[in-house]
Amino acid sequence: MSQVEIRHLRTLVALRESGSLVEASERMFLTQSALSHQIKELEGRLGCSLFLRKTRPVRFTSAGIRLLELADEVLPRLHTAELDLQRFAGGETGRIIMAIECHSCFEWLLPAIDAYRDEWSDVELDISSGFHFAPLPALARGDLDLVITADPVDEAGIAYFPIFSYEAQLAIAKNHCLVEKSWIDPEDLAKEVVITYPVDQNRLDLFTGFLQPAGVEPAKVRHAELTTMIVQLVASGRGVTCLPNWALHEYLQNDYVEVRSLGEEGIWPTLYAAVRKDQAEAPFMAAFIEVAKKVCFANLRGIVTAELG
Amino acid sequence: MSQVEIRHLRTLVALRESGSLVEASERMFLTQSALSHQIKELEGRLGCSLFLRKTRPVRFTSAGIRLLELADEVLPRLHTAELDLQRFAGGETGRIIMAIECHSCFEWLLPAIDAYRDEWSDVELDISSGFHFAPLPALARGDLDLVITADPVDEAGIAYFPIFSYEAQLAIAKNHCLVEKSWIDPEDLAKEVVITYPVDQNRLDLFTGFLQPAGVEPAKVRHAELTTMIVQLVASGRGVTCLPNWALHEYLQNDYVEVRSLGEEGIWPTLYAAVRKDQAEAPFMAAFIEVAKKVCFANLRGIVTAELG
DNA sequence: TTGAGACATGAATTAAATTCACCCTTGACA
DNA sequence: TGTCAAGGGTGAATTTAATTCATGTCTCAA
Numbered sequence: 001m002s003q004v005e006i007r008h009l010r011t012l013v014a015l016r017e018s019g020s021l022v023e024a025s026e027r028m029f030l031t032q033s034a035l036s037h038q039i040k041e042l043e044g045r046l047g048c049s050l051f052l053r054k055t056r057p058v059r060f061t062s063a064g065i066r067l068l069e070l071a072d073e074v075l076p077r078l079h080t081a082e083l084d085l086q087r088f089a090g091g092e093t094g095r096i097i098m099a100i101e102c103h104s105c106f107e108w109l110l111p112a113i114d115a116y117r118d119e120w121s122d123v124e125l126d127i128s129s130g131f132h133f134a135p136l137p138a139l140a141r142g143d144l145d146l147v148i149t150a151d152p153v154d155e156a157g158i159a160y161f162p163i164f165s166y167e168a169q170l171a172i173a174k175n176h177c178l179v180e181k182s183w184i185d186p187e188d189l190a191k192e193v194v195i196t197y198p199v200d201q202n203r204l205d206l207f208t209g210f211l212q213p214a215g216v217e218p219a220k221v222r223h224a225e226l227t228t229m230i231v232q233l234v235a236s237g238r239g240v241t242c243l244p245n246w247a248l249h250e251y252l253q254n255d256y257v258e259v260r261s262l263g264e265e266g267i268w269p270t271l272y273a274a275v276r277k278d279q280a281e282a283p284f285m286a287a288f289i290e291v292a293k294k295v296c297f298a299n300l301r302g303i304v305t306a307e308l309g
Numbered sequence: 310m311s312q313v314e315i316r317h318l319r320t321l322v323a324l325r326e327s328g329s330l331v332e333a334s335e336r337m338f339l340t341q342s343a344l345s346h347q348i349k350e351l352e353g354r355l356g357c358s359l360f361l362r363k364t365r366p367v368r369f370t371s372a373g374i375r376l377l378e379l380a381d382e383v384l385p386r387l388h389t390a391e392l393d394l395q396r397f398a399g400g401e402t403g404r405i406i407m408a409i410e411c412h413s414c415f416e417w418l419l420p421a422i423d424a425y426r427d428e429w430s431d432v433e434l435d436i437s438s439g440f441h442f443a444p445l446p447a448l449a450r451g452d453l454d455l456v457i458t459a460d461p462v463d464e465a466g467i468a469y470f471p472i473f474s475y476e477a478q479l480a481i482a483k484n485h486c487l488v489e490k491s492w493i494d495p496e497d498l499a500k501e502v503v504i505t506y507p508v509d510q511n512r513l514d515l516f517t518g519f520l521q522p523a524g525v526e527p528a529k530v531r532h533a534e535l536t537t538m539i540v541q542l543v544a545s546g547r548g549v550t551c552l553p554n555w556a557l558h559e560y561l562q563n564d565y566v567e568v569r570s571l572g573e574e575g576i577w578p579t580l581y582a583a584v585r586k587d588q589a590e591a592p593f594m595a596a597f598i599e600v601a602k603k604v605c606f607a608n609l610r611g612i613v614t615a616e617l618g
Numbered sequence: 619t620t621g622a623g624a625c626a627t628g629a630a631t632t633a634a635a636t637t638c639a640c641c642c643t644t645g646a647c648a
Numbered sequence: 649t650g651t652c653a654a655g656g657g658t659g660a661a662t663t664t665a666a667t668t669c670a671t672g673t674c675t676c677a678a
Contacts, residue, residue: 003391003394004315004387004390004391004394005314005315005316006313006314006315007314007635020654020655020656021655021656021657022654022655022656030635030636030637031636031637031638032655032656032657033636033637033638033639033656033657033658034635034636034637036656036657036658037635037636037637037657037658038635038636040657040658041634041635046394046397046398047395047398047399048394048397048398052450052451053655053656053657054450054643054644054655054656055450055451056655059450059451059452061397061404061451062397062402062403062404062433063394063397063398066390066393066394066397067390067394069390070386070387070390073386074383074386074387077379077382077383078313078379078383081313081375081376081378081379082312082313084375085312085313085355085357085372085375085376086356088355088357088370088371088372088375089355089356089357089372090356093371094371095370095371124371141361141363141364141368142361142364142368142370143368278358316666329623329624329625330624330625331623331624331625339666339667339668340667340668340669341624341625341626342625342626342627342667342668342669342670343666343667343668344625345625345626345627346626346627346666346667346668347666347667349626349627350665350666362624362625362626363624363625363674363675365624
């Protein structure tokens with residue numbers, strides 16, 4: 001079946017370069033006898049001789065020349081592949097396919113990716129849209145390599161790294177009656193229309209961290225895709241919404257809406273990067289997490305109230 | 310040193326195509342255990358894992374994908390090389406580097422080569438100009454693959470195949486005194502200028518087969534490169550020459566010169582193809598000898614007096 | 619909870635590559 | 649002509665590696 005092997009190609013190349021079995025064997029750190037046997041065996045399997053030994057330097061037959069040709073094609077490729085693999089092994093490169101749970105995270109993730117790519121140009125980067133429903137199993141499985149999530153679930157083989165914290169605030173119209181309050185109670189929203197991204201409520205801080213614990217349901221939930229749309233609806237009094245403070249910052253500065261904390265303390269989710277533990281230490285992955293933190297801190301300076309790590 | 314081997318590449322490809330170790334092992338005619346060990350060992354040497362086994366089908370890591378890329382580059386090349394080698398082994402192709410002792414043989418050798426090339430297009434053909442001095446050792450050594458020679462020397466490992474016989478005739482000017490004779494005796498040439506190709510006398514039929522046995526030396530020997538030149542010199546009475554009857558045929562028809570046999574019987578050299586015994590049976594080589602014979606017979610029909618089996 | 623399927627693992631086995639010790643051949647040189 | 653060194657070949661012994669066998673573990677699904 002498999003006749004020729006890498007080792008044979010290396011032997012032939014060494015033979016071409018040295019001109020004799022003895023010298024070739026020294027280059028290959030083998031005895032001359034080993035090469036003699038090796039080549040004899042190969043020639044036997046192939047059914048033709050590869051070179052004539054009675055001359056110095058040895059003279060290759062057509063078959064030998066054909067094999068050298070093959071070696072010249074194959075060995076360099078093998079070599080570069082092995083160099084690449086060394087870099088994979090050293091964690092100097094790899095693949096980061098991400099998923100985000102937090103819908104407005106693109107705002108800081110895309111700049112982070114850009115910054116990272118400058119330094120780690122050959123890491124394969126992608127944001128997956130396919131695993132919104134269950135990103136962590138996909139991460140464990142290897143479909144994903146990094147998940148941005150607000151609630152770390154303790155799972156074997158997954159490590160979490162905090163990126164930053166932000167306040168999830170309620171945005172309301174400037175003429176809304178709730179502007180009177182200095183912070184919002186869950187019950188305040190029982191009669192309100194809540195506008196959210198079109199995602200499951202279990203992935204929204206407002207519900208998981210505020211309304212559900214208090215057993216309150218809003219009068220109605222409306223959906224909009226884009227942050228701008230949501231804020232516009234809020235500004236025109238069609239409902240209220242809950243967004244990260246940094247996502248609202250721009251609209252607040254332009255005086256479109258009012259914002260209030262949820263509860264006296266406010267709700268302060270932390271975003272984590274979840275990665276597989278075996279990759280957590282790899283330089284290319286650690287670097288990504290570092291860059292993400294730095295970019296967040298730089299982009300959101302003065303907006304987010306807390307920086308981590 | 311040498312990490313990755315062909316067998317690993319094959320395994321990975323089988324794994325990609327089948328999706329599981331079990332099925333891949335069947336394709337490779339190995340046990341599942343063997344593949345498990347094999348891959349574990351490779352992963353250990355490389356220092357990184359190549360695929361995730363907990364999914365069906367298996368999912369390759371970046372490193373695994375890189376190796377599959379290598380496999381896709383290498384395995385097809387390996388395969389075509391092995392096919393080529395099979396043809397070498399089967400004698401379906403090879404290399405024929407020839408040397409000719411007989412200076413005027415180009416006349417029929419070149420057409421023979423052309424005819425041969427039609428059928429055996431990928432046999433490497435060349436006429437070497439480097440081994441005139443000692444073609445047979447070069448043949449034995451492997452520098453040459455075929456030698457056209459008029460005197461077979463019994464040497465181990467060399468086989469001779471007769472191509473054809475011709476008469477070596479003396480050409481003389483139409484007004485030369487020797488036209489009186491119906492054939493030439495060696496002594497007739499003792500006073501003559503002999504014109505030959507610029508090669509050693511031991512490679513000329515006239516000397517080895519006629520003059521030397523009789524202990525006769527011509528008055529003078531002149532040289533000319535081209536057959537035409539030689540014949541012109543002869544026609545203008547500057548000397549005599551000895552050429553194969555088929556080389557003289559054209560000039561004879563145009564009535565430029567007269568020809569006479571050397572001795573009553575004439576000298577009838579036979580041209581042989583000498584090849585190494587190990588190649589003598591190879592179809593590509595046997596075919597060349599066949600073609601050479603046929604072409605000679607066709608081209609020299611009615612000129613040479615003898616065709617050989 | 620059990621059973622089936624897929625992969626992992628340690629020990630035994632088998633197969634292969636390599637070495638060792640020796641031989642032969644060749645060419646240089648005394 | 650004999651000897652020596654260098655290159656290569658070969659059978660048997662040895663070492664190394666690949667493969668199998670017999671189990672074990674894990675996961676998924678009934």
